[in-house]
Amino acid sequence: MPVKPDELEFIEAFRSGASVVPAGGAVIYEQKSNGKLFTLYSGWAFRYKSLSDGRRQILNFLLPGDFVGLQQEFSGGATHGIEAISDVALCVFPRDGLWKLFREYPSLGYDITWLAARGEGMVDDNLLTVGRRNATERAAMLLMHLYRRLDRIGLAEGGSIEFPLNQQHIADALGLSLVHTNKTLRRLQQLGLHELRNGRLRLLNPRALQRIADYYETPPKEVPLV
């Protein structure tokens, strides 16, 4: 979506810098929040929460254009971590400038709210998946969902996308064990529904996948960029 020049200027001034986090590194730690807001420029990351005995749940995946950090800002202590999956480039904003942004550029505040609401919508979807879909449906859901998101931001090339997740990531996102995740993915692959090789994902039968997942395309909407 287009941004007005003066807004862009303010964003430039607002941001406190860019930053790069290597694959596997922590963008923010689960315990202590660091007072920052981020926009993801490139690479993959994920938000997660974990229990004290180590069980971990991935809340959602972050792709280029995604905005994060608001929950940290507003929810008291109950917080989440963010970890890079591939090398990641970030635009960093100081959190305490947020109010100034709302006051001086309400349109940007509106966009940020938009992005936050969209993020919540994605977590809603994941909660439905984890709460009510079985393992096969969950896996199909994940593949469809990620492919569509990448496709929508123009990162699908020749019917396949970069796919840097390992099976542990997938298991933690779907609320399944690692072993069962492996067996489930394997089954889908042997049914010829998808192909996962050399870090790229190709959907061989998207129609079947969306039917299994009971997950149908919704009309795309323009997304603002902050």
Added chain:
Amino acid sequence: MPVKPDELEFIEAFRSGASVVPAGGAVIYEQKSNGKLFTLYSGWAFRYKSLSDGRRQILNFLLPGDFVGLQQEFSGGATHGIEAISDVALCVFPRDGLWKLFREYPSLGYDITWLAARGEGMVDDNLLTVGRRNATERAAMLLMHLYRRLDRIGLAEGGSIEFPLNQQHIADALGLSLVHTNKTLRRLQQLGLHELRNGRLRLLNPRALQRIADYYETPPKEVPLV
């Protein structure tokens, strides 16, 4: 939290009216969004999503002071329903006035973003619960969580709260079957951890419940009211 008089005035003008929905009624339907935003004045409700074969997942419970409708506003079609549990009183805002609100009263826009982010934080918690906690832990979590929320808004009286949920609601919130939910709650009750009678919930051993759920109090934060 205090609201400035002129803000209050704008809110009064902004809202398109109050509304009442009887217990069991739909506030908004899952399929068609109705272009409205709500603040819950009194009563209990819940947001949910369901699969086409009827499996249903409750995303979160809505209590007095909660604000809803943003996800509808921003996410394309993928939407949720809202249903009243007890009789519910609502303050209704027209959705298309939202931009005007951001522009003219950035502080209110900021508050709304706050509330939206807080809502997302709650869904994050539920996703961790459903994805990684077992049945006993989930039930303990739900009881603690709801008790604390009611307590924080001053609706706990004499160590107990109103509790209008039936076991089907609890099952749909926890991602469990109805039967297993019943057995799990029964076990907790027989261990003397809580008491559930005449539509009221009393926590007899909150320390044990929070230990089971691995869910500890976070420092409360002031919440804006819109």
Added chain:
DNA sequence: CGACATGTTGAGATGGATCAACACTTGTGG
């Protein structure tokens, strides 16, 4: 009184967890 929603309990079935190997790749140091 019967119809209906809700809660309770038992028996049996099963999807997914856990445990245990093993294969393959990559990077590291000797």
Added chain:
DNA sequence: CCACAAGTGTTGATCCATCTCAACATGTCG
């Protein structure tokens, strides 16, 4: 160059938490 450790993916065997099916109890409301 090889030896080795570490990370990742794969597969089989077994276990158990939860689901499903089925029955019955209770209360409410017409």
